Amino acid sequence: xxxxxxxxxxxxxxxxxxxxxxxxxxxxxxxxxxxxxxxxxxxxxxxxxxxxxxxxxxxxxxxxxxxxxxxxxxxxxxxxxxxxxxxxxxxxxxxxxxxxxxxxxxxxxxxxxxxxxxxxxxxxxxxxxxxxxxxxxxxxxxxxxxxxxxxxxxxxxxxxxxxxxxxxxxxxxxxxxxxxxxxxxxxxxxxxxxxxxxxxxxxxxxxxxxxxxxxxxxxxxxxxxxxxxxxxxxxxxxxxxxxxxxxxxxxxxxxxxxxxxxxxxxxxxxxxxxxxxxxxxxxxxxxxxxxxxxxxxxxxxxxxxxxxxxxxxxxxxxxxxxxxxxxxxxxxxxxxxxxxxxxxxxxxxxxxxxxxxxxxxxxxxxxxxxxxxxxxxxxxxxxxxxxxxxxx
Amino acid sequence: xxxxxxxxxxxxxxxxxxxxxxxxxxxxxxxxxxxxxxxxxxxxxxxxxxxxxxxxxxxxxxxxxxxxxxxxxxxxxxxxxxxxxxxxxxxxxxxxxxxxxxxxxxxxxxxxxxxxxxxxxxxxxxxxxxxxxxxxxxxxxxxxxxxxxxxxxxxxxxxxxxxxxxxxxxxxxxxxxxxxxxxxxxxxxxxxxxxxxxxxxxxxxxxxxxxxxxxxxxxxxxxxxxxxxxxxxxxxxxxxxxxxxxxxxxxxxxxxxxxxxxxxxxxxxxxxxxxxxxxxxxxx
Ligand code: FES
Numbered sequence: 001x002x003x004x005x006x007x008x009x010x011x012x013x014x015x016x017x018x019x020x021x022x023x024x025x026x027x028x029x030x031x032x033x034x035x036x037x038x039x040x041x042x043x044x045x046x047x048x049x050x051x052x053x054x055x056x057x058x059x060x061x062x063x064x065x066x067x068x069x070x071x072x073x074x075x076x077x078x079x080x081x082x083x084x085x086x087x088x089x090x091x092x093x094x095x096x097x098x099x100x101x102x103x104x105x106x107x108x109x110x111x112x113x114x115x116x117x118x119x120x121x122x123x124x125x126x127x128x129x130x131x132x133x134x135x136x137x138x139x140x141x142x143x144x145x146x147x148x149x150x151x152x153x154x155x156x157x158x159x160x161x162x163x164x165x166x167x168x169x170x171x172x173x174x175x176x177x178x179x180x181x182x183x184x185x186x187x188x189x190x191x192x193x194x195x196x197x198x199x200x201x202x203x204x205x206x207x208x209x210x211x212x213x214x215x216x217x218x219x220x221x222x223x224x225x226x227x228x229x230x231x232x233x234x235x236x237x238x239x240x241x242x243x244x245x246x247x248x249x250x251x252x253x254x255x256x257x258x259x260x261x262x263x264x265x266x267x268x269x270x271x272x273x274x275x276x277x278x279x280x281x282x283x284x285x286x287x288x289x290x291x292x293x294x295x296x297x298x299x300x301x302x303x304x305x306x307x308x309x310x311x312x313x314x315x316x317x318x319x320x321x322x323x324x325x326x327x328x329x330x331x332x333x334x335x336x337x338x339x340x341x342x343x344x345x346x347x348x349x350x351x352x353x354x355x356x357x358x359x360x361x362x363x364x365x366x367x368x369x370x371x372x373x374x375x376x377x378x379x380x381x382x383x384x385x386x387x388x389x390x391x392x
Numbered sequence: 393x394x395x396x397x398x399x400x401x402x403x404x405x406x407x408x409x410x411x412x413x414x415x416x417x418x419x420x421x422x423x424x425x426x427x428x429x430x431x432x433x434x435x436x437x438x439x440x441x442x443x444x445x446x447x448x449x450x451x452x453x454x455x456x457x458x459x460x461x462x463x464x465x466x467x468x469x470x471x472x473x474x475x476x477x478x479x480x481x482x483x484x485x486x487x488x489x490x491x492x493x494x495x496x497x498x499x500x501x502x503x504x505x506x507x508x509x510x511x512x513x514x515x516x517x518x519x520x521x522x523x524x525x526x527x528x529x530x531x532x533x534x535x536x537x538x539x540x541x542x543x544x545x546x547x548x549x550x551x552x553x554x555x556x557x558x559x560x561x562x563x564x565x566x567x568x569x570x571x572x573x574x575x576x577x578x579x580x581x582x583x584x585x586x587x588x589x590x591x592x593x594x595x596x597x598x599x600x601x602x603x604x605x606x607x608x609x610x611x612x613x614x615x616x617x618x619x620x621x622x623x624x625x626x627x628x629x630x631x632x633x634x635x636x637x638x639x640x641x642x643x644x645x646x647x648x649x650x651x652x653x654x655x656x657x658x659x660x661x662x663x664x665x666x667x668x669x670x671x672x673x674x675x676x
Contacts, residue, residue: 087622090652112617113656303428305453309404322428322453330530330562331428342426346451379410379457381432381449382425 002315004361006270008201009150009178009294009352010319014244015203021247022205025240033237034228043239050246054210057249058176058195059186066211066229067242071177071198072101074211075144077222077233078173078194079105082142083114085218086171089141093170095119095127095156096337102144102175103333124286125154125338132161136168143172147179147195151321151334151350152285153294155179162191171217177201177209181252182259182291193217199241203354204248208241255355264292266362267353271295273366278373280386282344284335293353296321298335298344301383302376307349310372316365321348343382396454397488403458408465411447420508422500427531427558429456429497433463433504437512441472448504455487455494462486463501472509478502479544480556495556499541527569530562538570542577550574602665603630609664610637614657625657633668635661 005013031040033047048062055062068074079092079102094106096118106116117135121127127145136143143165148155158174165172173194179185181202187195194217199208213219213232225234274297275281284296299307304322311318321332322345330336331345340348351365377383396404416434423430429452436445446468448460463483467475480498484490490498524536541547541556550570554561560570610627618625624640637657658671 110655111660112620113614113652115655301425301451303452303456306404306457309401309454313405342428346425346428379407379449380451381421381430382451384412384449 002364004314004316004357004364006351006353006357006361006365007317007319008354009153009350011200011206012203012354013356014200014205015248015251017251018204018244018247022240022244025243030239033239034226047237047239047242050242053246053249054197057185057253058180058197058212059188060212061215063230064187064212064215066213066232067237067245068209068211068233069207069238070209071099071175071196071201072209073222074177074196074198074209075099075101075173075175076105077211078196078213079109079142079144080222081220082171082173082194082218083109084220086141089139090114091137091140092116093119093132093135093140093143095121095145097121097125097149097151097154097334098144098146099150099175099177102146106144121154121337123339125149125152125284125334126286126289127156127161129157129160129164133164133168136165136170138169140168140170143170145172145174147174147176147185148182148291148294149285149334150178151332152296152338153178153291153352154285155183155289155291158192159190162193165193166191178291178294181249181256182293184256187212187214194219199245199248202248202252204245205241208238208245210245258355260292263353263355263357266357266359267293267295267351270351270353270362270365271297273362274369277366277370281373282340284338284340284344284348295351296335297349297351298340299347299349299373300343301380301386302347302373304347304349306376307347307372310375311349311369314368314372316368318352319350321350322346394455394491394494396458396491399462399486399488400455400458400490403461403487404454407448407457407461409445409447409461409468410449412449413445413447418508418512420504420506420511422503422507423452425451428452429500431456431460431500431504433460433508435467435508435512437472443467443470443472443475452497452500453494455490456497456500458487459483459490459497459501460504463505467505472512475505476509478505480541481545492552492555495545496558499556527573528559528562528566530566531558533557533559535569535573538573539577542574548574548578605665606630606635606661606669609661610657613660613664617656618652623652628674633666633670635669635671636674637671638674 029043031043033040033044051062051065054065092106092114094102110116119127119132119135145156145158145161147158162172171193174192175196177196177198178201180197193214195212197210200206219232221232223234228234228237280300282298284298304320308320321335335345335348413434413436417437418435420433432449434447435443438444446464448464450457450460466486480502483498483501524534526532527535527538537557538553538559545556547553550560550567553559553570560567607627610625615625622641626638626640628636628638653671653673661669
């Protein structure tokens with residue numbers, strides 16, 4: 001069956017070029033980069049090149065890149081590491097719409113006695129920067145705010161936030177897992193202290209990520225062990241994945257323009273088409289301050305799981321903020337924080353595109369989705385009633 | 393992705409008896425938009441009180457639609473008397489099982505059927521939810537409903553209760569009360585259960601018990617976190633519900649230690665010992 005994959009904020013296809021680059025490092029060049037022989041040394045050279053490639057994509061110095069196992073590890077290492085570097089400070093500032101890698105960790109820390117301020121967002125998913133400024137106290141060890149939201153794609157003004165945090169004397173960590181590779185990032189031009197990224201969101205394999213730590217930032221390692229990564233992260237490097245991440249970053253650089261042109265155009269056409277064809281469909285999140293590839297739409301009066309199951313039968317892969325798909329009973333914390341009404345929050349679908357999507361994909365989705373929505377609405381007791389009251 | 397049985401998928405993809413009977417003899421409505429699922433069941437009942445026709449409309453996930461669909465098939469041709477004996481277990485069984493997290497869908501089916509039968513008999517159309525007092529605020533579930541699912545399905549953990557009727561699936565504040573209900577039902581059945589949480593603690597502690605519990609909670613729940621930060625805590629005295637402590641090491645210097653005291657120490661003691669506990673710091 002044909003697969004139309006529009007769930008790229010969940011994970012992406014490994015670019016075949018990335019895979020080719022990785023292949024020799026499994027069975028042939030399998031040396032340990034820390035070894036004192038030439039066989040290992042050549043691998044160390046390749047890791048060094050990958051570090052340079054990652055640094056180039058985000059405008060960093062290679063020494064500021066620490067390879068990790070995933071975005072979640074990067075987030076944990078940044079927040080945990082900062083708290084341990086400033087043991088006299090017990091306060092964390094973050095937002096209600098962060099990824100669970102940050103929110104669940106903060107919850108856990110709260111149980112250990114830290115205090116956490118979760119900043120609210122407005123109905124478009126945006127923060128109030130004055131509120132953010134006021135939340136930071138002399139006891140705030142770290143402020144953690146994401147660059148772009150995984151569910152809605154809404155972009156926060158993190159560069160501006162970094163200025164505020166610096167002025168207030170705290171450390172700023174930015175979870176940029178969804179942003180890296182999709183929008184230009186230049187660490188030389190901002191004051192963000194730490195930044196997390198993840199390989200599998202930008203066509204590298206799963207199981208590799210990186211944490212950017214600005215030179216001079218205090219840091220306590222989260223993984224304790226060997227001297228790898230300049231004593232900032234113990235554990236033998238996952239060499240093939242690191243090589244893959246490096247290559248993926250190089251390719252992301254080459255394709256950056258395409259993201260804001262072709263991918264964005266496809267996203268816009270998909271979104272406009274669905275909103276025009278389907279009544280009672282709403283866009284979640286600010287229309288402008290958004291990633292070029294993401295569209296979160298709510299189809300009122302129906303539940304997201306049913307939509308996904310029917311889409312999946314047509315080979316379309318997307319995701320939903322509905323409660324039923326996550327195993328929890330409440331719809332997405334992001335949509336709830338934005339105050340999306342329950343009529344729509346349960347029926348939200350996130351489409352996230354990548355450079356591998358085609359115009360045909362968009363046509364296909366535009367053809368298949370409207371009948372799915374009407375079919376489920378036919379079954380919904382609320383849709384009929386809404387209809388009737390509209391007629392009366 | 394859920395592991396749905398073929399039968400669930402079949403009823404989701406080809407729902408039987410979807411829609412609404414014009415001028416029905418009975419209507420059963422349960423659930424609402426906030427909760428994420430709702431079912432409206434309409435029945436045609438003949439003079440012999442036999443269900444001649446049944447139709448459903450459902451807002452909810454795949455298994456909610458499948459549960460509603462199979463329910464209409466199960467009840468067609470039954471007398472109201474016979475239909476009233478159907479339980480949520482029967483519905484789940486007919487579907488060749490539901491994932492545990494989705495059992496509440498079958499409960500919704502049973503409730504809609506009950507509501508429809510009550511409606512036919514001219515009993516108040518009030519939802520089950522309105523009887524008893526609300527225990528779970530997040531999902532508007534009453535003690536009676538919880539007691540009933542616990543009894544009928546022989547549930548023994550809060551997690552089970554959440555799977556069957558959603559209660560406890562939000563802020564978790566109602567977990568202690570749910571646990572009490574489980575204990576009560578199990579006690580009636582003559583089984584002692586250890587629900588595996590501290591919530592089953594005896595209501596009234598003797599002073600000795602309380603002291604021990606406070607010391608234990610500090611050792612188990614509080615000290616490790618402080619130690620990790622290079623701090624420590626010392627229990628100085630217990631005076632009724634007042635607990636006097638001294639903070640040591642990095643905690644003592646920490647200007648923000650009142651945060652630790654209130655949000656960490658006191659919260660833990662309230663959770664594990666008694667809500668009445670207050671914590672004060674003493675210099676020593
Ligand atoms: S009150 Fe029951 S989960 Fe919130």
